[in-house]
Amino acid sequence: MTQAPHPPPPTGSAPPGHGDLAALAARHGLTVSGARPPLAAYVRLLWARRHFIAAFSTAKLTAQYSQARLGQVWQVMTPLLNAAVYYLIFGVLLGTRRGVPDYVPFLVTGVFVWTFTQSSILAGTRAISGNLGLVRALHFPRAALPISFCLQQLQQLLFSMCALVVILLAFGVPVAFSWALALPALALQFTFNAGVSMVMARMGARTPDIAQLMPFVLRTWMYVSGVMWSIDNLAGKHTGWPSWVLPVLQANPAAVYIDLMRFALIDSFGADRLPQHVWALAAGWALLAGAGGFVYFWKAEETYGRG
């Protein structure tokens, strides 16, 4: 900042009192700039920006690998390589595959479904704090950002699902009508992810440090969610567990969505391995996180972008 050695004297008359200006604005029907719209209006604004949300997420996805020689092939390669690493460590070295029928489809489904939740939440944490330039330059309901990042992850998951179908067929899992159940399961999981992302986006906007902490939280969550091992198998081995441990592990939203997807896709993963009222659980988590996260995010709408 340059210094003013001799500030010129202020000119003009004294500024009008604050009341005058507010009254003038009220008389001409002006509204406060940057005020938070009511919830219903906010939903309408968001709906009006649906094309932006979709275009932004697709653009992010395309830009991700545009410099790589193999380009969009990485969309499928990355999840496959991930699954291969987990197979090597957990399936072969640690031997968690014992007692789990169709272990490879079981593992790969778990990894893909979990990655969807994990990367949605990670992206959501940085949705506002990592895009301050956008937030400070353009007008749009800020919820568009976390939702758009979740949509990007959903698109990424759809690529992974294509790879998953190939793996399923290669390991002799038959095509079944139950595969259609994957769609409602994905819809519920997306709603859940978007809700949690919005909660994290608000927290990350206020305290960017949370982004440093999230990988550890998420890794812990992954290990208790039965991504690479079967929860009911483990409970069978540890008969000394208190009776509440198994239901709590199974009610964990990540475990619910993973098991639903396995139930839908893998024929040897029967309904007996699902917790009771699994669809109610899945819908309940989606509703709780989705609606709660949205309202929580909206409550701080006008503060996003403060430096």
Next chain:
Amino acid sequence: MAEHPNPQHPAPASGGGAIPTVVADGVDVVYRVNGTGAGRGSATAALHRILRRGPAERTAGVRTVHAVRDVSFVAYKGEAIGLVGTNGSGKSTLLKAVAGLLPVERGRIFTDGQPSLLGVNAALMNDLTGERNVHLGGLAMGMSREQIRARHQEIVDFSGINEKGDFITLPMRTYSSGMAARLRFSIAAAKDHDVLLVDEALATGDRSFQKRSEARIRELRKHAGTVFLVSHNNKSIRDTCERVLWLERGELRMDGPTDDVLKEYESFTGGKGAGPKPAAGPKPTPEVRPGEGAGRVPS
């Protein structure tokens, strides 16, 4: 200062029934910067701050920058208002606050409709083609897909990107900085706004593109209710604006007709910001400290 209603003001619109479009009422904008407190950087200092929770916790690690102080003004329909001031005087911050993009600390800003900042840079992605960026930028500004489709060719032609070959289908990272700036301006200027806020946009591109963009700004002004223009180029302020706000260290120093304010401003800055030509270097004059000149080179 904000004189309303003031007969000596450039008559807004039809003279009689002046309609205010932007009312700033004692506005303060404060930036909070994390991690500039004393001893930041050393882990022990950070730990110390965390351990000493309490009322002082907020102020300990966070420094505040008071960018705009108690600014009040009324802008009317049909006005084009220039904002001048030395670097870091709070011009861009004030624009962002008017646009509702930065929350105000004190006071309030009332607006008619939604003021928009001219610029879509942040929404564009260098790895995407120019074409897709036109689409994305348009959507980011709130245009509908039909509007974008209708304007697409116009935007591409205006930017002149395709004058030297089929560049619009190449990723933006392959553009020269001038080409990218031209495309950004073309996208941003494709939408009509109620209240338009322009921050130094006229300085992009080569001479012929500058002329085209000045013409486009004038056109936008016709459609827009009110235009705010931030520039270090006093000539473009003279050409476009009839009223000027002068900010210095976040305070509104002067508000009045362009000629009056710019005369004062130029004598304050040593008159070197007057022309479109950049000052050759810091010429020590009695009023200006050495080094001041470099800060005001029209960018």
